[in-house]
Amino acid sequence: MSLLDIDERILQVVELVDLRATPITDLKEPDEDGVTVGILEGGINNTYNEEVAIRMRERCKILVALGDCAVFGGVPAMRNFCGAEAALQRAYVDTESTDSEGRIPSSPELAEMTHVRAVHEVVPVDLHIPGCPPDADVIFYALTELAQGRIPDIKGENLHWH
Amino acid sequence: MIKLTIDGKTIEVQEGTTVLEAAEQAGVYVPTLCHHPQLTPYGGCRMCMVEVEGSRTLQPSCTLPATDGMVVNTSSQKILDARKFVLTLIFSERNHFCMYCQVSGGDCELQNRAYDEGMTHWDLQPNWTPFEVDASHEFMVLDNNRCILCRRCVRACSELVGNHTLGFEERGANSLLVADYGVPFGESTCISCGTCVQICPTGAIIDRQSAYQGKETEVEHHIGVCTVCSVGCTKDVLTRDNRLVRIEGEWDSAFNHGLLCKKGRFHPLEDDRPRLLTPLVRKDGSLKAATWDEALNTIASGLGKGKELVALASTHLPAEDLALFKSIFADDLKASLVTTLEEGAATASLAALADKLGKSFESGLDALKDTEAVLSLELDLVDEHEVAGFFVKRQLQNGTKLFVADSKANQLAEKAKTILPLKAGDEGAFLISLLDAVEKGSLDPALNETAEALKTAEKPCIVYGKDFAVNADEKALILLLTLAEKLNAALIGVKGNSNSMAAAQLGLEAPFKPNGATSAFIALGDEEPTQKMVKALEEIPFVVAQAAYSSQITGNADVVLPVTIWAEQSGTYLSLDGRLQKAVKSINPPEGVLTTQEALLKVAEALSISPDTDWKASLMARVPTVEIREA
Numbered sequence: 001m002s003l004l005d006i007d008e009r010i011l012q013v014v015e016l017v018d019l020r021a022t023p024i025t026d027l028k029e030p031d032e033d034g035v036t037v038g039i040l041e042g043g044i045n046n047t048y049n050e051e052v053a054i055r056m057r058e059r060c061k062i063l064v065a066l067g068d069c070a071v072f073g074g075v076p077a078m079r080n081f082c083g084a085e086a087a088l089q090r091a092y093v094d095t096e097s098t099d100s101e102g103r104i105p106s107s108p109e110l111a112e113m114t115h116v117r118a119v120h121e122v123v124p125v126d127l128h129i130p131g132c133p134p135d136a137d138v139i140f141y142a143l144t145e146l147a148q149g150r151i152p153d154i155k156g157e158n159l160h161w162h
Numbered sequence: 163m164i165k166l167t168i169d170g171k172t173i174e175v176q177e178g179t180t181v182l183e184a185a186e187q188a189g190v191y192v193p194t195l196c197h198h199p200q201l202t203p204y205g206g207c208r209m210c211m212v213e214v215e216g217s218r219t220l221q222p223s224c225t226l227p228a229t230d231g232m233v234v235n236t237s238s239q240k241i242l243d244a245r246k247f248v249l250t251l252i253f254s255e256r257n258h259f260c261m262y263c264q265v266s267g268g269d270c271e272l273q274n275r276a277y278d279e280g281m282t283h284w285d286l287q288p289n290w291t292p293f294e295v296d297a298s299h300e301f302m303v304l305d306n307n308r309c310i311l312c313r314r315c316v317r318a319c320s321e322l323v324g325n326h327t328l329g330f331e332e333r334g335a336n337s338l339l340v341a342d343y344g345v346p347f348g349e350s351t352c353i354s355c356g357t358c359v360q361i362c363p364t365g366a367i368i369d370r371q372s373a374y375q376g377k378e379t380e381v382e383h384h385i386g387v388c389t390v391c392s393v394g395c396t397k398d399v400l401t402r403d404n405r406l407v408r409i410e411g412e413w414d415s416a417f418n419h420g421l422l423c424k425k426g427r428f429h430p431l432e433d434d435r436p437r438l439l440t441p442l443v444r445k446d447g448s449l450k451a452a453t454w455d456e457a458l459n460t461i462a463s464g465l466g467k468g469k470e471l472v473a474l475a476s477t478h479l480p481a482e483d484l485a486l487f488k489s490i491f492a493d494d495l496k497a498s499l500v501t502t503l504e505e506g507a508a509t510a511s512l513a514a515l516a517d518k519l520g521k522s523f524e525s526g527l528d529a530l531k532d533t534e535a536v537l538s539l540e541l542d543l544v545d546e547h548e549v550a551g552f553f554v555k556r557q558l559q560n561g562t563k564l565f566v567a568d569s570k571a572n573q574l575a576e577k578a579k580t581i582l583p584l585k586a587g588d589e590g591a592f593l594i595s596l597l598d599a600v601e602k603g604s605l606d607p608a609l610n611e612t613a614e615a616l617k618t619a620e621k622p623c624i625v626y627g628k629d630f631a632v633n634a635d636e637k638a639l640i641l642l643l644t645l646a647e648k649l650n651a652a653l654i655g656v657k658g659n660s661n662s663m664a665a666a667q668l669g670l671e672a673p674f675k676p677n678g679a680t681s682a683f684i685a686l687g688d689e690e691p692t693q694k695m696v697k698a699l700e701e702i703p704f705v706v707a708q709a710a711y712s713s714q715i716t717g718n719a720d721v722v723l724p725v726t727i728w729a730e731q732s733g734t735y736l737s738l739d740g741r742l743q744k745a746v747k748s749i750n751p752p753e754g755v756l757t758t759q760e761a762l763l764k765v766a767e768a769l770s771i772s773p774d775t776d777w778k779a780s781l782m783a784r785v786p787t788v789e790i791r792e793a
Contacts, residue, residue, distance in 0.1 A: 068261050071283045075261060080290040121287060128282035132261040155280040161273065162266040 002067065002133035006140045013140070016147035030059040037062045037146050043069040044122045045076050048111035057123035062146065065119040066139070068132040068161060075132075077116040084113040129154055130161045166232040181223035181234055182210055192236050193245065193275050195252075195363055196312035197224045200419050201321055207312055208248045209275060212236045220244055242279070249276050254286035255335060256293070257307035263365045268378045271363035272310060293338065298348030301428045302359050302367055304339060309366035311337050315358035322421060324555030327352045339366065354424035355548065360410050361420075371431050372408035376400070381407055386746030387735050388426040389478055389660040389728045393527070393549050394737025394793075395422055399729060399748040406431055406729055406749060417527070417741070417793070423548035430728065435690070435711035438724035439752050442716070449722065454754075458768035460721050464704045465769070466681040471497040472702070474674065474682070476689040477504045477659035480733020480745060483758045484661060485777030487685055488668045490762060494771045498677050503686075503695060506671020508628035508658035509787075513666045515639050516787045523643055524788035525623075525652035526739040530554060533652070534619035535563045537612065540584065541627030544573035547656045547738075550625070563615045567592065569629070579615075580608050589630060590638035597645050622651040628658055655787060657738040664736040667781045667790075676701045683765075684708070684715060687758055688727040691715045708761050723765075724755045731757045734777075740786060741793035 004010070020035050021027040030038055038060025044050055057063055068074040079087035093102040119125050129142050138158045145152035152158075163174045166184060173188045180203060185192045196207035205225035212223045215233035220241065223234075235241070252258070252272065260266040260273055268274070293306035311330070316339070319328040327350050330337050341350030359367045384399040396415035400407045409427050411420040441457035442449040452460075465471065473491035475484055484502075492500040506513075516522060530536065530553045543551030551574065558564060558577055566575040567582040575581045584592050598604060599613035616622045624646060626634075634642070646653045657663050665671065674695070676682075682702045684695075686709040696714040699705055707719035710727045730751040735743050751757070756764070766773050774780070782790065 065283070072259060073288075074259075077259065077288075078262065081257070081292040117287075118283065120283065120285075125283075130282055153280075154282050159277050159280065159282065160267075161260040161276075 002136070003139060005133070005136035006143075007136070009136075009140050013143045013147060016144065029055065032059065034059050034061065036060070037064065039064045039066050040070050040119055041066050043073045043076055044114070044117040044119060046111035046113050050114070050122055053119055053122045062126045062151070063119075063123065064127045064129060064142070064146070065125045066129045066142075067134060068130055070119045071128045071130040072161075073116045073118050080116050084115075088113075127151060127154075130159070132162055135160065164228050164230045164232075166228050166230070166234065168234045169236055175228055179228045181212060181214075181221070181226045181228050181232070184228045185212075185223060185234070185236060190236055192223055193278060194224060195271060195275060195310065196314060198314050198318075198361060200361075200413060201314065201317045204313060204317065207252070207310065209245060211241055211244050211248070213238055213241055245275075246279050246281060249279060249281060250284045250286050252310050253284045254288045255311075256289065256291075256309065258288070258310075258364075263308065264368050264373050265365040265377075270365060289335070296341075296347045298346035299352065299354075299370075300348060301354050301356065301370055301424070302347065303370060303373075304341070304347050305366055305368070306338055307366075308364045309337075309339050310364055311339075312363060314361045314363065315339065315367055318357045318361045320556070320559070322419070322556060323353075323355055323357055323552045324558060325351065325353055325355070325552075328358060353544075353548070354428060355422065355552070356424065356427040357411070357421055369408060371428065372400070375405075376402035376407045384746045384748035385412055386732075386748075387660075387737075387743035388422065389735060389745050390423075390425045390430070391547055392657040392660055392662050392738035393418075393547050394660070394735060394739075394741050394743055395426060395549050396743070397422055397426060399746070401748050404749045418549055421549050421552055423552075425548070433688075433711075433727075435713070437752070438709055438712055438716065438722060438755075440724060440754055442719075442722035444720040449717070449719075454723075454756075454764065457721050457723060458764055461706050461765060462768045464681060464720065465495075465683060465706060466679070466704070468496045469498045469677070470680045471495055472499040472674070472677060472679040472682045473497045473501075473684070474695070475502050475665070475670065475685040476687040477502045477662045477665045478689050478728070479661060479685060479687045479758055480731065481661060481664040481736060481742075481781055482733050482775075482777045483685070483687075483762065484664055484668055484670060485780040486759060486762050486766075486773055486775065488670060488780065489773040489775075490766050490769075490771055491683060492669075494766075494773060495769070497683075498679055499672055499674065500670060501672040501674055502662075502665045502670045503684075503689060503691065504658050504662055504665070505673045506666060508631050508656075508662050509666035510671040511631050511634060511636070511639060512655050512787045513671065513784070515636065515643075516785045518636075520785055522740075522786055522789050523646070523653055524655055524739065526741075526788070527553070527654060527737075529621060529652035530623050530625065530654060531557075533557070533562060533621055533623045535565070535615040535622040537565045537567065537616060537622065537624045537651075538572075538574060538578075539589075539624065539626040540568050540570075540586075540629035540633065541625055541656060542568070542570075542572045542574050543625070543656075544577075546627070550654075550656060554625075563619075565612045565615070569633075580611055582608055582612060586629070586633050589634040590641060593638055593641035593645060597641060597648070600645065600648055616649050616651065620650075622649055623654060624649075624651050625654045625656060627656050631655060631657075654739065660735050660737075663738060663740070663786070663788075664734075664781060667736065667784050667786060669784065674698060680704060682706070684719075685725075685758055685762070686710070686713070686715060687725060706765075708758060710755075723761050725761050726751045726755055726757045730755070731759070733759070736781070736790065737793075738788075740788040740790040742790055743793050 211220040395418035413420040443452040569586040681704040
């Protein structure tokens with residue numbers, strides 16, 4: 001969502017690219033015959049995230065990890081310190097605001113929780129853009145460079161992890 | 163001299179210079195993490211690796227002595243790769259996720275190094291072992307999850323402060339920063355000087371008072387002298403939006419080199435006494451809010467002169483204010499008594515001796531930093547004037563011998579080689595036996611040992627406190643001078659508050675007696691009055707109090723003028739060893755509150771007095787016990 005922080009500059013980006021798929025367009029997945037750039041937000045938290053990452057890697061020439069979750073694992077990775085079970089117990093049962101009916105959701109349709117990982121721990125990543133969130137200027141710089149066929153060098157003023 | 167080449171630049175350096183120091187002199191930046199200029203080089207983190215021609219492996223420049231003809235490269239690809247690798251290993255060892263951390267965003271040296279190396283991510287998976295957080299300490303939180311095992315805090319605790327509280331248990335990745343033998347930090351031997359929190363490069367030790375209150379990029383710095391005691395450390399007051407955020411020691415200070423004690427660093431930010439924000443005037447038996455004009459008119463009509471008047475000032479006030487106070491109350495109003503809340507206890511006998519001899523006889527505190535033997539007379543440097551105590555304690559591990567003579571329980575005595583019994587009032591007899599022991603030896607083994615150590619030392623130090631200054635008579639003081647001369651010893655009198663010596667120079671040192679006066683003027687500043695003063699002033703019918711905080715004295719007063727606290731005023735302070743230093747205003751006072759200086763000038767105007775404002779001339783008018791110099 002931080003992509004929208006670039007405000008009206010998004011129009012300049014759209015002019016430079018052929019936007020093939022996003023989670024909010026009709027087409028949710030990149031074309032099977034491949035695209036040039038794929039951007040992945042979020043860490044790898046469950047089996048579904050793994051599938052998405054693998055598919056993105058297969059179909060994108062350049063795979064970009066955007067934001068601290070994709071780059072490092074981010075805030076969800078805090079659960080690695082206690083384990084998924086303890087985190088679920090705390091979130092759904094032990095939380096002070098939960099009534100006595102609190103229970104951990106279980107459905108065969110839910111993806112299976114895994115150890116939280118950065119994207120590059122699952123598939124190779126070509127460009128990391130850290131930040132929580134990355135600054136709008138950094139996102140705009142990275143997108144316009146990628147759109148013009150260059151790999152941006154994230155350093156100096158553009159490099160922030162927090 | 164040694165000649166070497168660093169990144170193509172040839173420079174000459176002194177023998178004993180490390181490659182890191184040589185690089186600095188050559189203007190070549192080498193990144194570091196575990197290194198700190200105030201500490202002995204450690205070589206723990208491997209951040210400062212350099213390539214030396216002819217050397218098989220990369221070398222840590224912080225511990226590598228420069229040698230003649232050395233050719234050093236600090237920025238080859240091999241080095242850049244090694245730095246990134248070192249950082250990756252550190253990041254992957256513990257919880258170094260910046261988005262959860264207090265120091266992220268400019269205050270973390272680890273994060274800054276990673277930014278410098280252009281690291282967008284870490285290649286290694288982090289280790290997800292959690293460590294317990296120790297939040298038992300009043301002022302600091304110790305979080306091993308953020309620790310990079312650089313041991314700066316451990317080294318500072320022993321090398322700089324001489325307290326030896328922090329240490330490590332276990333080995334390698336399991337290493338744990340602990341206090342003493344693993345007791346909760348808050349129950350340890352920690353003396354809360356806060357040097358560890360100031361020197362920690364990451365968020366492993368954080369300061370409770372300032373956590374999340376402002377990052378380096380958001381705060382302003384105000385560097386000036388600490389006004390808590392007479393040691394006169396340089397401190398840096400960090401503020402944000404007219405709010406005090408944190409107090410730090412100034413690493414670049416040639417005197418305290420970054421050190422502060424809890425009274426200078428943490429206590430000033432804990433002050434929760436109720437503030438006075440408007441003048442108060444007693445009407446029909448109770449204090450009512452008034453305008454400055456009303457308050458000043460009441461003072462003009464109620465304050466006596468000459469015999470009717472006594473005046474007291476705090477020795478925490480700037481020298482300018484004390485001189486102005488003296489000019490108004492002693493020179494113009496001829497009050498029967500003009501003195502300070504300390505009543506000259508820590509200075510009067512010594513100042514009288516300097517007057518008599520017509521010369522100074524005390525030395526600078528620097529003598530205490532590098533000496534082979536210290537004799538402490540009726541002074542507890544663990545309890546008071548703590549930073550001067552650090553100078554002594556940190557040398558003990560290098561063989562400096564400490565001898566403590568006191569009539570009271572003394573915490574410094576625990577660290578002493580020998581404790582000498584001294585009865586209050588017997589200072590003269592004690593000094594005679596010590597002098598005898600120095601000249602001819604003594605049958606008393608403790609005295610003999612002390613005499614021997616003081617004689618053998620090249621420049622021994624004799625430090626003495628307020629009790630000694632009060633108890634010792636002139637004869638005893640002359641014996642002290644004879645002893646110092648014989649031993650080539652430095653004499654250091656620690657005096658009391660931040661401006662005790664300035665008060666002594668101005669002759670504000672008489673013991674306080676109400677003398678049957680009918681009115682009193684007391685300039686408290688931000689000082690908390692003692693019960694003795696509260697009682698003494700109760701006898702006086704008309705009392706004017708200038709104060710920052712509400713106290714029993716202001717509660718009993720007839721007129722109260724609200725004045726600034728230490729952080730809201732500038733001024734000059736004279737340390738115990740004669741360093742004349744500036745205190746710097748860090749925040750603006752609340753609306754309607756004046757500085758003591760401004761309030762005194764208003765009082766003078768209301769009384770139609772034009773006081774003398776040449777404070778420096780007044781300060782220099784008396785022979786000081788120790789030479790006064792601008793620092």
